[in-house]
Amino acid sequence: MVQRIDVTGAEGVRLAAWEFGEPPKRGGESGERESGVLLLHGLMGRASHWASTARWLGERHRAVALDQRGHGRSEKPAEGPFTREAYVADAEAVVEQLGLAPVTLIGHSMGALTAWQLAAKRPDLVRALIICDMRASALGAASQREWEDWFKTWPVPFATLADVRKWFGEDDPWVERATPARGEFYAEVMAERADGWGPVFSRRQMLTSRETWVYDAHWEELAQVRCPTLVVRGLDGELGRAEAQEMVRVLPRGAYAEVADAGHLVHYDRPDAWRAAIEPFLDEVLAP
Numbered sequence: 001m002v003q004r005i006d007v008t009g010a011e012g013v014r015l016a017a018w019e020f021g022e023p024p025k026r027g028g029e030s031g032e033r034e035s036g037v038l039l040l041h042g043l044m045g046r047a048s049h050w051a052s053t054a055r056w057l058g059e060r061h062r063a064v065a066l067d068q069r070g071h072g073r074s075e076k077p078a079e080g081p082f083t084r085e086a087y088v089a090d091a092e093a094v095v096e097q098l099g100l101a102p103v104t105l106i107g108h109s110m111g112a113l114t115a116w117q118l119a120a121k122r123p124d125l126v127r128a129l130i131i132c133d134m135r136a137s138a139l140g141a142a143s144q145r146e147w148e149d150w151f152k153t154w155p156v157p158f159a160t161l162a163d164v165r166k167w168f169g170e171d172d173p174w175v176e177r178a179t180p181a182r183g184e185f186y187a188e189v190m191a192e193r194a195d196g197w198g199p200v201f202s203r204r205q206m207l208t209s210r211e212t213w214v215y216d217a218h219w220e221e222l223a224q225v226r227c228p229t230l231v232v233r234g235l236d237g238e239l240g241r242a243e244a245q246e247m248v249r250v251l252p253r254g255a256y257a258e259v260a261d262a263g264h265l266v267h268y269d270r271p272d273a274w275r276a277a278i279e280p281f282l283d284e285v286l287a288p
Helices: 047-057 084-097 110-121 141-153 161-171 180-187 203-211 219-223 241-250 271-285
Strands: 002-008 014-020 036-040 062-067 103-108 126-132 190-193 196-199 229-234 254-259
Touching (some): 014 084, 036 047, 036 084, 036 110, 047 103, 062 084, 103 271, 110 219, 126 271, 141 203, 219 241, 229 271, 241 254, 254 271
Parallel strands (some): 036 062, 126 229, 229 254
16 A cells, blocks of 8 residues: 655655555554655656565554655755755754654665755654665766766656656666666656656756755765665665775774675666665664
8 A cells, every 4th residue: 555645844845645555553562653654766766666575664663755845746846946955954854744753764876865964953753764875975066967968868858657667777878788687767757748747846956956065075974874874875876885894994883895797776776686685684674
């Protein structure tokens, strides 16, 4: 079962959250819910990208995935803000309004940064953290320019969803080898319009969101995270092994896992291997 829940984020932005699993109380005879799990997608993603993960989590825990501002079914305010502070405040509002604390945060890419910034800001709300393929080092101006140029290559509008899957899975200049899972990932963030298929987000807003974190390093906030934290990388992802292991060293209670034959979209590329990598950690930190 998937249930939509409307939440009010920072500055009154309307957010769509999605609860996976049965809503009745869990936790045995006491009738109390177990603490929740909040899943945060990356830039251009949406809550549905977590469906596979959220469904098995929802068998034992209260699993909620959030469409972050500017994404999915959540509001896309023309003038934002799309700052780090706004994204963190939104996640904080979801945890508090839905009564998820002490919450386990699972974030991919930009969503992982939001997760560890919230854990650093509000340790009282966060029980555990999983960081999926997100770097703590600054990416720099060249990276932002590459993204600006990449967005210009998109052949929007796409005539069909099959064209979306083929372009992002095979023809995109950033694709080194055919990756059907990548094509499916982007097909999920497209909507049909009168002239064809286009993204459900504004590429301009995505660049605005990205520029609020690519120029800075985030090691200091990472070191402030006090809860148990698992750093996960895809073997062919964007987070290198050396940096991932340094992140684990900086974290007061860090652990490391990697997923073979996975790129940046670790949880989407290899859902079974992703589960095998994170489930032992969750079993330990979420044990009754």
